Amino acid sequence: MSLKKSLLAATALTCATAFSAHAQTTVTIATVNNGDMVRMQGLADEFTAANPDITLEWVTLEENVLRQRVTQDIAAKGGQFDVMTIGTYEVPIWGAQNWLVSLNDLPAEWDADDILPAIRDGLTIDGELYAAPFYGESSMVMYRTDLMEKAGLDMPEAPTWATIRTAAEAMTDKDNEIYGICLRGKAGWGENMAFLTAMSNSFGARWFDENWAPQLDSDEWAATVNFYMDLLNNYGPPGASTNGFNENLSLFQQGKCGMWIDATVAASFVTNPTDSTVADKVGFALAPDNGLGKRGNWLWAWSLAIPAGSDATDAAKKFIAWATSKDYTALVAENEGWANVPPGTRISLYENPEYAKVPFADMTLKSINQADPSAPSVQPVPYTGVQFVAIPEFAGIATQVGQEISAALAGQQSVEQALEKAQALTVDEMEAAGY
Amino acid sequence: MARGVTTQRKIINTTAAWAVGLLIFFPILWTILTSFKTEATAIADPPVFLAFDWTMENYTAVLERSDYARFLWNSIIIAGGSTVLGIIIAVPAAWSMAFVPSKRTKDILLWMLSTKMLPAVGVLYPIYLIFIRMGLLDTRLGLTIVLMLINLPIIVWMLYTYFKEIPGEILEAARMDGATLREEVLYILTPMAIPGIASTLLLNVILAWNEAFWTLNLTAAKAAPLTAFIASYSSPEGLFYAKLSAASTMAIAPILILGWFSQKQLVSGLTFGAVK
């Protein structure tokens, strides 16, 4: 009797384990609709073929909608997603709240030591890696070699803002729709304010002093914004105040920009002959400085993270380890060529002689290594983040500040007015947050 | 028509009306045309109207990337389900308001409409929390309920205005013949109100199909309708006008076709009691 019972129990157990081993785990992935992510989605069949017990569900959204959805979900603990695509801004904030699953236990062959230190540090809080970088970027100057030559100028590898201004002036030819410089003007913390915050670092400005007092009324900010305004008003394209990354990319590809200071990942788009009319005429340089010891380049990594409370943590980890692995890099290289490999995350990629042939590889690495999130500005600051301030209120504040500056760029108010309003609203928001 | 309309006047009318009609329709036409262009032609300067190499590559690309059928199916279920559910709940209410009016009937009606003025963004957080608690996030059922509630006031009002136009004497006659309340509603009222109900149905399918706040914020993968499909094509890296146009065309085509085929019903009933 008792034997029969235990036999039954054993059978049941085996059945149960057998069943659970074959049970499908669904991993719901929220991701952004940029080229690299869409490509990854296309290649994910390789992953599911190797892991037949895992089903992937994709929620692909444009950046703004994605951010809104995942933030809402994690803040309300909705548990809708098992993998979220987030950036270096969200990771420290969410990680500190223990909302993300630590990825310290990814398999050894994932090789955490191979991740570029600048990127890895931004995703690590108190020794716990909370997100795996899918691609990393900094910003740099992309310029038209032919136009520089025509203007009789030479772009140094590490230009100053004054050099940029001279070059912009020399290249501008408005009659032929060639604008010396294209920069982000569209309002948003991830649009114009990402650029301006990074730029302001090189002008010695900072968002907050050591006591969290907003500093937008400082002379350094005025100098930054005035210089930016002067560049765009005189040598920029029409409608600069609504141009974001996409719009500038398209302008540059159509040969309408002399220079463009933006994300290093743009380099692969502007040098891609199928989309770009100027593919073979693009040079790269470090983001400019003002001789103060900091350059105006940022640091960002689109990363994959697992929200705490996900019911498919193990499968999600498997997927993340696959998507951010060296093997994935090799897979893309094999299918689409080295230029389309997700850049900016691994040391080994930059040591690869094949990848070294890619024209922008070297400058991308140098730019990433130039950025220092823990000491972004010339002056001391209480926060981390180069083109952002890693506090939850920043996205809201910077978007509103960005709207004031965008309005100034559109000629609807002066720089002084814009910064005055920006300072007031920042003070107000910081008060509301309890600083 | 024996009215003395001169041919000349008719020509002028026709020309003017067609010009205005085409002007209003043009953005849609342009989107459809662009969806058959290559990305390069889509932003060509000067723009090309018809003389380009028509291509299906955008549609292929979109279909390859997203599971269009699933988004479409979700849209159909959610829009259709919420409308049908809404009508089932609204018919009795509209009936009683129209035929047994009390002093407060109009207040109730106007109050119902006023619930539509709640700003959705303001209550997103509470609703999200309730949905988590009830396990309704990313379910078609949850969305169906929310969209039903959003459109219920419109449904009640539309039905109320139709029912009011049905002469009460007919109902009284039926009542004299011993018809029960149920029979009255089912066999007399409803058939007479069919055009009205059809039009209500259509309008609400359209409204529910196009609702883009709740459908986006309360879904992830399983219940996401076409509004979420569009959100994965808007503003990608680079300008992909042709692909955006293809995705847009695919998102609006089903409802556009439905609308066109049923426009007679829609139009005949779409009065909201505006016509006496």
Add this chain to the structure above:
Amino acid sequence: MATQHSRSAARFMMAPAVVLLLGWMLVPLIMTLFFSFKKYLPLRGGDLGWVGFDNYVRFVTSSAFWPSVLATLLIVGGVLIITVVLGVLLAVLLNQPMWGQGVVRILVIAPFFVMPTVSALVWKNMFMDPVNGLFAHIWKFFGAQPVEWLSEASMTSIIMIVSWQWLPFATLILLTAIQSLDGEQLEASEMDGAPPLARFGYIILPHLGRAITVVVLIQTIFLLSIFAEIFVTTQGSFGTRTLTYLIYQRVLESQNVGLGSAGGVYAIILANIVAIFLMRIVGKNLDA
């Protein structure tokens, strides 16, 4: 005519709709009120205690508040004026004898079927883009400097986009109303030699009063809460931040649920002011 019996039956039949809507109104409303008196910051640990009317004061004293109310009213008012005026003209035109009336009507109502997100995307990218947009091409063709629609004329652009979406609705209702107009009355006046303008002013327009009221009421309800059109195009820049959008920024961008909820309460108050105002007119008009 109504007996006690039919009255209670009526109440019973009305119950599901009333109860559901009451729930849909009260539950979120009470939760919103609850949050609005709290310092509630999800990204800082959630509930940080009661703060009295702090959120209300902060929301209303923010420099963005009054401009957002103004922007809301401007958009609602602008769209209403455009759709009603053009709607009447279009309805009169479509009511004339012509060839292919059915097809024209289809063309005119088509925008109503387009998702707000899609129409905003199409207008923003393919028409209003200052470099690649169709308008820019047209302007350049005539040798003019392309307009930077979404920054230079942001409000106009949004009103244009929204009007395009709602014009069909207005036209349809007004057209149905015109068609119900007694043809003989019109004919008689035509025989009497009344000029077209007089006919329009003295016969058609008064007849449309009720239809216009309905158009205004329904559209206001929808326009007060427009969101997608702004989210896709300007994201609230250049003076297009409506009250709804301001609340969105507080709740979702700043993740300040307490402050946003207080804003939500203000929006409800604004909606109700508009509603009472409207209901007065409509109530009167619907009685007749």
